[in-house]
Amino acid sequence: GQQLNQSPQSMFIQEGEDVSMNCTSSSIFNTWLWYKQEPGEGPVLLIALYKAGELTSNGRLTAQFGITRKDSFLNISASIPSDVGIYFCAGQGFLSGSARQLTFGSGTQLTVLP
Amino acid sequence: GAGVSQTPSNKVTEKGKYVELRCDPISGHTALYWYRQSLGQGPEFLIYFQGTGAADDSGLPNDRFFAVRPEGSVSTLKIQRTERGDSAVYLCASSPGGANTEAFFGQGTRLTVV
Numbered sequence: 001g002q003q004l005n006q007s008p009q010s011m012f013i014q015e016g017e018d019v020s021m022n023c024t025s026s027s028i029f030n031t032w033l034w035y036k037q038e039p040g041e042g043p044v045l046l047i048a049l050y051k052a053g054e055l056t057s058n059g060r061l062t063a064q065f066g067i068t069r070k071d072s073f074l075n076i077s078a079s080i081p082s083d084v085g086i087y088f089c090a091g092q093g094f095l096s097g098s099a100r101q102l103t104f105g106s107g108t109q110l111t112v113l114p
Numbered sequence: 115g116a117g118v119s120q121t122p123s124n125k126v127t128e129k130g131k132y133v134e135l136r137c138d139p140i141s142g143h144t145a146l147y148w149y150r151q152s153l154g155q156g157p158e159f160l161i162y163f164q165g166t167g168a169a170d171d172s173g174l175p176n177d178r179f180f181a182v183r184p185e186g187s188v189s190t191l192k193i194q195r196t197e198r199g200d201s202a203v204y205l206c207a208s209s210p211g212g213a214n215t216e217a218f219f220g221q222g223t224r225l226t227v228v
Contacts, residue, residue, distance in 0.1 A: 104156030
């Protein structure tokens with residue numbers, strides 16, 4: 001099935017550093033979501049974006065919904081060890097019919113070194 | 115319940131056998147989704163229920179896969195004549211429905227077909 005282009009695939013950073021990851025798509029999405037997944041668990045919602053150009057923060061996390069509706073980025077500031085995990089972007093079409101399903105990126109594996 | 119619950123957490127089955135995977139969504143959530151996640155990939159959409167009916171089953175890979183939600187709450191994903199390629203983590207998610215599309219995931223069922 002279709003997946004979004006998410007980069008980077010993996011990141012190794014020092015504790016305290018900032019992190020940035022992004023997603024691009026050939027399709028327009030109405031909603032962008034960012035999830036974090038830890039081993040043996042399901043994805044946990046971090047941030048939801050509903051408007052083109054929207055910039056939303058959740059603690060040390062900041063995400064933006066691209067103006068073209070085809071991209072989004074997630075920033076994590078001042079990383080800490082518990083930020084370790086796989087981060088997924090997900091796009092959702094308009095709220096009719098099949099567009100309600102989420103299309104996921106392939107994930108960014110984040111490792112935070114002490 | 116407090117969150118989406120999936121049972122079993124792990125299932126090992128022999129090739130050719132039939133399996134059922136269960137999902138208990140968050141109480142009151144009308145929308146329910148099944149996704150499949152292969153190693154190193156993001157989740158891929160299988161089927162979406164709004165209430166009791168399957169609003170979109172376009173992600174089911176073939177007719178060996180079927181899902182039901184007879185009372186609009188618990189859902190069961192059924193896989194007939196399992197194949198080794200069916201091995202994956204099967205994730206269930208629920209959302210309140212309507213304009214609120216934020217989906218909350220269960221921990222998943224890891225299916226291994228040997």
